[in-house]
Amino acid sequence: DIQMTQSPSSLSASVGDRVTITCRASQSISSYLNWYQQKPGKAPKLLIYAASSLQSGVPSRFSGSGSGTDFTLTISSLQPEDFATYYCQQSYSTPVTFGPGTKVDIK
């Protein structure tokens, strides 16, 4: 199975901050990497697919980059509604696996 790790596991940031979350795969997964946002008590929501493609309707302050084993999710200017947990997911091979999540909360 492909193991996904994320760093940091949590972070505190202020509105307007630039936030970067890193996701690493245990083997190369090309661009088979997706990012989801989950707010408490809600279902995950797709933000970025294929490593760097912004899902329709997602604000442009979100961006994704990377290929192979190392990926990043960047929020260029954190907004109040962005406080949530973020998960990366690989779809390169089954079983599909998720990272453990990065919780972004208010400083």
Place this chain on the structure above:
Amino acid sequence: QVQLVQSGSELKKPGASVKVSCKASGYTFTSYAMNWVRQAPGQGLEWMGWINTNTGNPTYAQGFTGRFVFSLDTSVSTAYLQISSLKAEDTAVYYCARDVLLWFGELSLDWFDPWGQGTLVTVSS
């Protein structure tokens, strides 16, 4: 709009069974596979497997064989997850999620979108 609506929360006793439904609307049900994902309380996301909505063929992740069954009723665009012989450790929110697949050059990439709102299954005596 594309939407997945799941059945409501369930409270079950150990040893009982539960069947969670996931009704799709806004797209052709049989054109997209359906995934199931578990989230235990305070934990991350765990992929349980998927079902081919054309053939009805399910694929289960390790750890979700035997007591877990994926099924379909294509006449009502609904996917089901049945769990039998429930245990306390099955307490979790269960999500269905549509599998979207697109070609990017030579790569066929896929992701989950949208997700159902989740169904909380609580197993307690």
